[in-house]
Amino acid sequence: MTFSQEPIQERIVPTDLRNEMSRSYLEYAMSVIVGRALPDARDGLKPVHRRILYAMHELGLMHDRPFRKCARVVGEVLGKYHPHGDTAVYDALVRMAQDFSMRHPLINGHGNFGSIDNDPPAAMRYTECRLQALTNNALLQDIESDTVDFTDNFDGSQQEPLVLPARVPQLLLNGSSGIAVGMATNIPPHNLGELLDGVVALIRNPDISNSELMQYIPGPDFPTGGQILGTSGIREAYTTGRGSITMRGVATIETIEHRGRPDRDAIIVTELPYQTNKAALIEKIAELVNERRLEGIADIRDESDRDGMRIVIELRRDAYPRVVLNNLYKQTPLQANFGVNMLALVNGEPQTIGLKQALQVFLDFRVETITRRTRYELRKAEERDHVLQGYLIALRNLDAIIDLIRHAADAPTARQELIETYGLSDVQADAILQMQLRRLTALEAEKIQQEHEDLQLKIADLRDILAKRERILQIIETEAAALKSSYANPRRTAIERADGELVDTDLIANEQAIILVTEQGYIKRMPVSTFEAQSRATRGKAATRMKEDDGIEHFLTCCDHDNVLFFSDRGVAYCLKAYQIPTGSRTARGTPIVQMLPISHEEKITSVVSVTEFADEEYLVMLTQKGFIKKTQLSAFSNIRANGLIAISLEEGDQLRWVRLARVEDSIIIGSRLGMAIHFRATDEQLRPLGRPTRGVKAMALKKNDELISMDILPSQVVASIAEGDEADADSESEELEAECNTQGPWALVITMGGLGKRVPITQFRLQNRAGMGLRSIKFRKANDRLASLRIVNEDDEIILVTSRGIIIRQAVKAISCQSRAATGVRVQRLDDDDAIVAVALVPPTTEGAEGAEGAEVEE
Structure with missing residues (x-):
């Protein structure tokens, strides 16, 4: 058997190496930027997080349902939506369940999900998870109501959402961090109640400035508490999208009593800066003491328990507690900087955005989702009312229609005669033919009439919503107030005035x-x-x-x-x-x-x-x-x-x-x-x-x-x-x-x-x-x-x-x-x-x- 092959010279396409490398690298870079590392400014999620939450939603892992193994969720995400390594998916799932990483965790974890000491989580076959109530009600609500666009998954066998219909500005709520190709993002978490107040303020005053928004959102609110020194870094970050925020742990000076020996002063640390490893901090302090770069410390121990964090730094009798504490701030991670870089995808393109723009993008998206939801509800209501109108026609001509159906040769004939005789549509004729006999009672007829009247009122209301932007904005305010009353909690991070800083x-x-x-x-x-x-x-x-x-x-x-x-x-x-x-x-x-x-x-x-x-x-x-x-x-x-x-x-x-x-x-x-x-x-x-x-x-x-x-x-x-x-x-x-x-x-x-x-x-x-x-x-x-x-x-x-x-x-x-x-x-x-x-x-x-x-x- 012989095979005809074209000459090898004709199958070779000469190309310039410089152009090919440039084109291929740009395609790879954009794939990483859009498909992996940067969050979408609308729902604040990266693709892997969005896919995890949507897969758990599809599995029915609601906040009021039993926990399921994390391995089951990871397998669902890998098989349907995210064809990458299982470690990447599990690590993202774990982070969404850690209360020291997320200001409002999106996943409720059951088992060992790591600790602030950087202890690793247990293997996915041991841990269990389900969605938090906030995730159900603020990120996934109305996803079946045609509020967002869907696209094919990697093999075309499933559909996945391009974005979740978020009701809260998740980009700012839990923040985000990621390194793409040639760019990175680092957004701090914020307080839910303050963010929703800021959204309402933006609705009521579209010309509000960043400074005025800071009356409602004074600064980041880290899950680990701590303090923020000064407002200049916050103001710069909110205005330009970039800035440096100084974080400091919470420490007090107490007197420790000892039996049989004199009392000593001690520095008690109860809160740490965000993303600070407690075990590494204690190790760093011990290292500085051993190297004699930090004087006045006699002992350090970790007394943290389930009631909260407590690091005891016992001082020597000749030490000045305030001097030692200032040295701890200067030389250890007890004081650190958070480099804000508010980079996110806006209309599919990476942009550095400020506070107002981040809220505006979310607000515009929320208006769009409510408009689409209202159109979906209107379409469903009109379709149902159309069927009810057919039922009412049938009930008004009940005996004649029964006689028509009884004498028809078959169902298609009856259907055609109904359409021609009473001016019904195909959908109405099919509905009448499928009507059960119990629907012919007087009580059922009254229910059909009442449902028709209720739907008429609902349809008028939905059309009014679509015609008036003010009503859509009022709906956003109402939903924000409901979420705030249900899920908002007090600020954890205190904002302190920095030394020498000018305030208003x-x-x-x-x-x-x-x-x-x-x-x-x-x-x-x-x-x-x-x-x-x-x-x-x-x-x-x-x-x-x-x-x-x-x-x-x-x-x-x-x-x-x-x-x-x-x-x-x-x-x-x-x-x-x-x-x-x-x-x-x-x-x-x-x-x-x-x-x-x-x-x-x-x-x-x-x-x-x-x-x-x-x-x-x-x-x-x-x-x-x-x-x-x-x-x-x-x-x-x-x-x-x-x-x-x-x-x-x-x-x-x-x-x-x-x-x-x-x-x-x-x-x-x-x-x-x-x-x-x-x-x-x-x-x-x-x-x-x-x-x-x-x-x-x-x-x-x-x-x-x-x-x-x-x-x-x-x-x-x-x-x-x-x-x-x-x-x-x-x-x-x-x-x-x-x-x-x-x-x-x-x-x-x-x-x-x-x-x-x-x-x-x-x-x-x-x-x-x-x-x-x-x-x-x-x-x-x-x-x-x-x-x-x-x-x-x-x-x-x-x-x-x-x-x-x-x-x-x-x-x-x-x-x-x-x-x-x-x-x-x-x-x-x-x-x-x-x-x-x-x-x-x-x-x-x-x-x-x-x-x-x-x-x-x-x-x-």
Whole structure:
């Protein structure tokens, strides 16, 4: 047998070696970049991770199903989607299950999955796994609803998703690291709640800057905790996509007791920088000690257990603990740098992206997935409704159709006659022929009609969603809120100010300011100098431009460097720096507070307090509408998360209304709408300290139709001069009144809604026990007048009166007459017939170099 072969010269293609190597290497490089090493900016996953999660989803390994062997999962991934080594797949699976590698692990591992000491995981035949609930609900949800594109696998036998329909910005949530050809990525993990807050902020303000986004996402949040030093590296990384973040472990200095020998100081390490090997760190410290490059350490041991990490570095008796700790930071991995390189695939191309662009890519992708899901649901609903319309036609002509089918020669004939006689489609005719006899009952017919009507409403709603981008964005917000409430947890990594670093407050003058919030939720900041002092009983001038149905709700004086705490009626505390609140002129309406704080439309800010420092000896005294009062240490609110912090536990129907700063030596005075006032000490005997999620105790007994309207704090210097006991008689009271009015205060400033006011010596309000009815603070001149505010003031103070129509007047306290509790007061502000005083804010005297000012708020 002979074979004809073409000449070998004709089968050789001459080519230039330089061009061939260049082309082949570029193809290989792009294959590594796109197919292995870099994550997609939409779902934040590399192909191997995406294939593992999708294979587990196909196997039904949900969070509420039993665990399966990892070898089973690895085999599924290798055989169907990822034709590479089993080690690569298993290593990727293991990392997604490690809580010290992922901020929110995507896989729930059962067995030995390694440790922070770099111990290897057990073999895949021993370990088991399943998906986490977050993975099911935030990455794989709706994947069957045509939300993403699918493509053939390596041999064309299966379909795999090009991207997962992620509901969270997974690229930033768990970060990513990888080395491609000629490029690399290294993205740090972040806090889920903060990321979702950032997405919502981007939805509400598409022009938001990276600096403004950092109010919601202050920096990375590593799974191992630790500290981040400074914000300059974070800001650079978020702006340019590249930067260096300094990480530091958490260490404290303690005294270790020893039996029979003197106590020694020790450095206790409880948290390590991200990706730091604990065993290697201990080995490095021991090596430096042996080489005498690190002095002052007597012993080092690892006391970590299931309750947490604890590395004990025992010091010599002559060592200076702070010096040793600084040397540990300098010479060991206890302080390390994280080189941020936010490189990801955007539209299939590697791009270096910043914080806003990363969130924008995710948001655009989310809009696309919801649009596709809605189209899929609309198509399914229309197809089902089409069948139901055929059923309804059949039910209206039931006897005739039964007779038609009965006399038809065969099914195709019956089908054709149905189409021709009743104008049905092929699908409707087939559905009628397949209809079961039980569907012909009256009850089943009613169900078909009801399902048709429900589908009509659903179809209209789905079409409305597709027609309005605003509804799609609202759906994203709703889904983000649900995920946040279910899966978000507090930040683990603290962001500390670096030595010598300039922060925003270093660049902003610390001037006195007025912060004003309206009833419809607008907020703005104005310099106190905007309102010059005026004489008593004048009309004042408008503080802000408002709609007719709007009014002043809260009013605060503070300094620009102060922390401003906002308390909502639901008992949640939020925090902003005063200078972060946008400034506005008197005629400006302000900024919607929902753009500044993550509050819902149903939530309302009821109290505002300014804090210069979160001192341990100070307390926040809180009073609810139903009269429950409690005090909580101020330091408990020093680290308020971006999404707020629970301040008080409320019973059904109650609201948090007033919050004030106080010390344990101070006293509390509370006023009611009918002019009653109770005065009691803030000591632990009268008001013991309670934690944040507690309700408190009863503050005051109220008459029928009365309600609480104000609370203020009396400083400790004055409390000692006030007697406890029975009320003085009227004669002695009048004899002492003139002398008391000539003092420099303090006084109780009593202001009515009708514009009358007076100063009452505080000594006329004797100290009582909590939960009493109190004493009368004013006699109303008009029967329909009511108390607007009861505040503690001094001689040099000034007050700002605010009316419901936004009129403001500023005047000196000493211009208001001093009278007894039984007096009716004098005119402090002239009001129109339809106006009333709703707020009284205190402006302390301005002093040179003053660092802060006490806060004040509206008393409704």
